[in-house]
Amino acid sequence: MKTERANSIRNLVADDGYAATFQTMGQYRTALLRAIDTAPAPSASPAASFQERVQPWMMECFGAEIAADQQERNHRFLEEALELVQACGATASEAHQLVDYVYSRPVGEKHQEVGGVMVTLAALCLAHGLDMHVAGETELARIWTKVEQIRTKQAAKPKHSPLPEHVPPATSADDRLHALLADIRAAAGDCGERMQAELPAYIGELRRDAARYRWLRRGQTFSVVDCIGNDLRAEELDTAIDAALRYRKRDA
Structure with a gap:
């Protein structure tokens, strides 16, 4: 398919009225070259977003039903968020206190809360000297090599449980x-x-x-x-x- 730039130059060359405005072929040639040089560059097709590129992996790894399971997605996001703050030094006691605090307040609006997650994740990465975009790309590339292992883990996951695997009951x-x-x-x-x-x-x-x-x-x-x-x-x-x-x- 011809680009907009190529089409505009083609139309200029095919315009006899435009060609007749020049006294010499040299003038006409110079004008055409100037038009080529100053024509707007073709707009590149926008690259797929990170979210869009996660979707094929989800479908390959889990299939449509599990990929769209909202409760499963809640649990796995919460698990990863907890693992991140644990790696950054947060304690279990702090996590339990924040769970009690959040669930004592009114339920938020999903779109706004996603924005809050993105902003606070960026702020956390800045504080710890991490690049959230590089980390995301690295992890997406890694999990594409782990599809079979993740499928096996998902198949062994306890049903009707937020936990990703069977865990012995904790003693009181x-x-x-x-x-x-x-x-x-x-x-x-x-x-x-x-x-x-x-x-x-x-x-x-x-x-x-x-x-x-x-x-x-x-x-x-x-x-x-x-x-x-x-x-x-x-x-x-x-x-x-x-x-x-x-x-x-x-x-x-």
Whole structure:
């Protein structure tokens, strides 16, 4: 297809009336060359926007249904936004506080909120020395090489869940405290005989017994003698006591 520039020059050459205004062929030739030089450059076809170039990848990777699933798109955008601020130093506590704050306010208008996302993303990238456009192009090129892996991950995604993959259920703080208490009881040799309030005193007595034994096993003030008169200290004393406890347990 001829461009506007080529058409305008062609029309000029074909115009006999225009040619007749010149006295010589040289003048006519000079005018044509000037027209060629000053004709407006053809307008280049506008390049596809980044958003338009993401669409073919979405269709190739997920198909029309998942690509247009608004809830899925909400979840994946939120996931990526959280990963970005986590990488930039935001804490989980800060994220939870902001979730509570945002959801306590009236719902915004989508078009305006998209603008806010774009402006604040640009501001964040400026603060961290990042180029958002280069980062976007780099990521789009990368994910085109990961289509099969992303399809596999999507197929394994838990249904009706915002999470991108199966995650073991998190234990509550109470569960963790109960598990810690059970570990402390086991380490202290308590099998549940004592009430929780009694444990500090019991563990304190164990600590004092341990301190006494460490002092005794040094053998500097008192001596421990076995049944045949051997003076026991340090590792020898440990071994003898461990053996006696094993015998006692076996006899019991």
